[in-house]
Amino acid sequence: MISSTGTDLTGINRLAIRAMNERSVDISGHRSKSLTELQGTEFDLVVTV
Numbered sequence: 001m002i003s004s005t006g007t008d009l010t011g012i013n014r015l016a017i018r019a020m021n022e023r024s025v026d027i028s029g030h031r032s033k034s035l036t037e038l039q040g041t042e043f044d045l046v047v048t049v
Contacts, residue, residue, distance in 0.1 A: 012028070012032075
């Protein structure tokens with residue numbers, strides 16, 4: 001499972017939606033999640049940017 005969270009909850013960037021649609025990937029239903037939503041989840045790898 002792949003999860004993504006952020007420190008500031010925002011909407012999905014419209015340009016990202018458009019770019020992914022060009023590759024037939026629909027991310028329009030995705031949303032920002034807070035770290036607390038994944039509290040208690042075990043991860044094999046964590047990447048921060």
